[in-house]
Amino acid sequence: MTAAIEVENLRCEFRVHTGLMSAEKRVVAVDDVTFSVPAGSVLGVVGESGCGKSTLARMILGLLKPTAGTVLVDGKRLFDLDRKARARLIQPVFQDPFASLNPRRRIKDIVALPLAAQGTFSRAEIERRVARILERVGLSAAMGERMPAQLSGGQRQRAAIARALVLEPRIVICDEPTSALDVSVQAQILNLLADLRRDLGLTYLFISHNLAVVEHVASEVAVMYLGRIVERNETDALFREPGHPYTKALLESVLTPEPGKGVPDIGLGDAMPDPANIPPGCRFNPRCRIAVERCRHEAPTRMVRPPQGMVECHLA
Amino acid sequence: MSALLEVEELQVTFGGRTAAVRSASFRVEKGETHCLVGESGCGKSVTALAVMSLLARGGQRSAKKMSFAGTDLTSLSDREMARLRGNRMAMIFQEPMTSLNPAFTIGSQMAEVLTRHKGGSRAAALDRAAELMGRVGITAPGMRLGQFPHQLSGGLRQRVMIAMALMCDPELLIADEPTTALDVTVQAQILRLLANLKREFGLSILLITHDLGIVARVADHVSVMYAGEVVERATTAQLFRSPQHPYTRGLLSCVPVPGRVQRDRPLGSIPGVVPAIGSGFAGCAFRSRCAHADETCARAIPRRQAGDAHDYLCRLEPDWAELQPA
Numbered sequence: 001m002t003a004a005i006e007v008e009n010l011r012c013e014f015r016v017h018t019g020l021m022s023a024e025k026r027v028v029a030v031d032d033v034t035f036s037v038p039a040g041s042v043l044g045v046v047g048e049s050g051c052g053k054s055t056l057a058r059m060i061l062g063l064l065k066p067t068a069g070t071v072l073v074d075g076k077r078l079f080d081l082d083r084k085a086r087a088r089l090i091q092p093v094f095q096d097p098f099a100s101l102n103p104r105r106r107i108k109d110i111v112a113l114p115l116a117a118q119g120t121f122s123r124a125e126i127e128r129r130v131a132r133i134l135e136r137v138g139l140s141a142a143m144g145e146r147m148p149a150q151l152s153g154g155q156r157q158r159a160a161i162a163r164a165l166v167l168e169p170r171i172v173i174c175d176e177p178t179s180a181l182d183v184s185v186q187a188q189i190l191n192l193l194a195d196l197r198r199d200l201g202l203t204y205l206f207i208s209h210n211l212a213v214v215e216h217v218a219s220e221v222a223v224m225y226l227g228r229i230v231e232r233n234e235t236d237a238l239f240r241e242p243g244h245p246y247t248k249a250l251l252e253s254v255l256t257p258e259p260g261k262g263v264p265d266i267g268l269g270d271a272m273p274d275p276a277n278i279p280p281g282c283r284f285n286p287r288c289r290i291a292v293e294r295c296r297h298e299a300p301t302r303m304v305r306p307p308q309g310m311v312e313c314h315l316a
Numbered sequence: 317m318s319a320l321l322e323v324e325e326l327q328v329t330f331g332g333r334t335a336a337v338r339s340a341s342f343r344v345e346k347g348e349t350h351c352l353v354g355e356s357g358c359g360k361s362v363t364a365l366a367v368m369s370l371l372a373r374g375g376q377r378s379a380k381k382m383s384f385a386g387t388d389l390t391s392l393s394d395r396e397m398a399r400l401r402g403n404r405m406a407m408i409f410q411e412p413m414t415s416l417n418p419a420f421t422i423g424s425q426m427a428e429v430l431t432r433h434k435g436g437s438r439a440a441a442l443d444r445a446a447e448l449m450g451r452v453g454i455t456a457p458g459m460r461l462g463q464f465p466h467q468l469s470g471g472l473r474q475r476v477m478i479a480m481a482l483m484c485d486p487e488l489l490i491a492d493e494p495t496t497a498l499d500v501t502v503q504a505q506i507l508r509l510l511a512n513l514k515r516e517f518g519l520s521i522l523l524i525t526h527d528l529g530i531v532a533r534v535a536d537h538v539s540v541m542y543a544g545e546v547v548e549r550a551t552t553a554q555l556f557r558s559p560q561h562p563y564t565r566g567l568l569s570c571v572p573v574p575g576r577v578q579r580d581r582p583l584g585s586i587p588g589v590v591p592a593i594g595s596g597f598a599g600c601a602f603r604s605r606c607a608h609a610d611e612t613c614a615r616a617i618p619r620r621q622a623g624d625a626h627d628y629l630c631r632l633e634p635d636w637a638e639l640q641p642a
Contacts, residue, residue, distance in 0.1 A: 154589070183527075183567060190572075210500075212573060213572055215555070253500045256532070257436045257531070259532045259553050259556045259557075260553065261531050261532070263511055265508060266504050
């Protein structure tokens with residue numbers, strides 16, 4: 001079976017000016033990222049803000065040209081495809097449905113736009129498809145007549161999902177799709193995404209900072225730190241036996257609803273990662289609890305981690 | 317135990333029509349952390365703003381009782397309230413960038429709090445600011461005092477806000493979603509800091525959050541809010557061991573717990589949406605989403621006792637079956 005998404009040695013650099021007179025600086029937002037997502041599965045991508053996970057998503061969507069490396073979506077190079085073909089193949093769902101829906105359009109027109117943009121569907125066909133997808137995501141026909149501002153956060157996210165799925169793409173990039181929602185609504189949306197994936201045979205790249213959510217939806221998880229994937233493995237294995245100290249710290253920092261346990265001391269220190277100043281050696285070493293001398297000057301290489309994962313750490 | 321903050325039957329309306337808070341009662345005991353937990357629009361932030369007399373224009377507040385360390389807050393003038401705010405009761409918010417003035421240095425903003433409330437020299441105030449920055453875990457406070465808010469990371473800004481809130485040695489700290497805008501790793505650090513400060517300074521904390529994980533880990537007492545009402549009150553241990561209100565139970569079932577995840581099973585969820593509460597609303601606000609609702613739920617709902625410090629607003633008798641892990 002061909003992989004739904006195949007990413008090889010992907011790199012993205014930005015040039016930034018830090019001050020009026022200072023020299024141009026290169027920020028490596030995504031650094032040598034390689035992975036593949038089998039069709040029908042879910043890859044969860046986790047990491048702190050600024051780790052490059054959204055930049056990665058934008059390159060896979062074809063919204064941003066990589067500095068180096070390749071992205072194959074369903075076996076095709078995205079930059080060889082025109083916009084219409086790309087839209088039929090891969091679609092995004094973003095965090096804030098209020099920012100991603102045109103406030104001056106009715107929901108059903110917003111959902112119809114990808115169909116209309118293809119230019120090959122009759123008006124009757126568009127209406128039929130929009131009605132079908134709205135019903136599938138749990139929005140009534142009456143909701144379709146409303147404006148985004150008249151919908152609740154959960155309903156707006158359902159509309160965003162309907163718009164993403166109306167062209168029947170194979171692959172959906174979900175970038176923090178439930179982070180702006182209340183927990184009860186978050187659960188509704190996660191259940192909906194799971195149903196849709198099963199029924200329509202979709203592949204997801206699921207980006208989130210919430211590890212509990214990722215554990216619930218993903219079959220495989222990649223942990224990003226300062227632009228690199230520092231660990232990747234099957235979800236169960238990664239959660240049961242994290243290999244990288246950063247993965248461990250992330251897992252420890254999840255506050256489960258268990259009273260009496262107190263707040264964990266994850267000991268990461270105050271040094272926030274800065275993509276413009278990546279430390280030499282292992283990029284995690286300034287925050288690492290178990291770093292040794294070697295970590296400060298030698299970057300770790302990729303090592304195999306059973307059952308079929310990898311980790312970048314000298315001490316794993 | 318004595319209450320530092322006591323609120324009884326607090327009502328807040330906007331424009332006379334929308335009832336944002338309806339008869340909310342809770343107590344923050346001395347040296348304890350009390351959590352107001354609920355989803356967006358449940359009235360938890362408005363409750364805190366009403367306590368601080370910081371309601372937006374058009375907000376009307378009334379309460380049977382609202383006392384802070386023996387002072388009746390409802391009888392204070394604006395000027396008297398301003399003397400209390402930032403002094404004996406301090407507040408920190410979700411997004412520290414919007415609460416700090418981008419045009420002034422950290423040092424001058426922190427020093428102003430002390431000179432405004434307690435007088436004294438600016439140099440002394442800066443010394444106190446540097447000392448408190450050290451206490452909240454900011455390294456090189458001397459350098460940070462001269463920096464502007466945009467030069468700090470989100471976690472550092474929130475630490476600055478906390479240090480600033482402590483300038484006048486307050487008795488009560490009101491924290492409204494203090495870690496929601498932060499990464500999980502930073503969130504754990506900030507919550508640990510708050511727990512330590514509570515012990516060291518004998519602070520009482522009113523913590524407002526939507527996150528049941530945070531509640532479980534830091535709260536002593538919890539008030540669960542829904543559609544403007546406190547629907548359940550309990551000690552933290554009680555609330556998680558035997559939640560009584562159907563809303564509390566539903567909320568707990570929605571939270572995915574790492575290690576207990578069953579990927580092929582759907583998460584628990586609460587169907588429907590929060591109703592709009594107009595002025596003539598009666599009965600249980602949760603009934604349109606509740607699996608146990610019947611016609612009696614449209615009438616007045618009793619507040620039932622489920623223990624010494626545990627009550628809830630529902631027609632159903634207490635049920636002692638422990639919540640099954642999701």
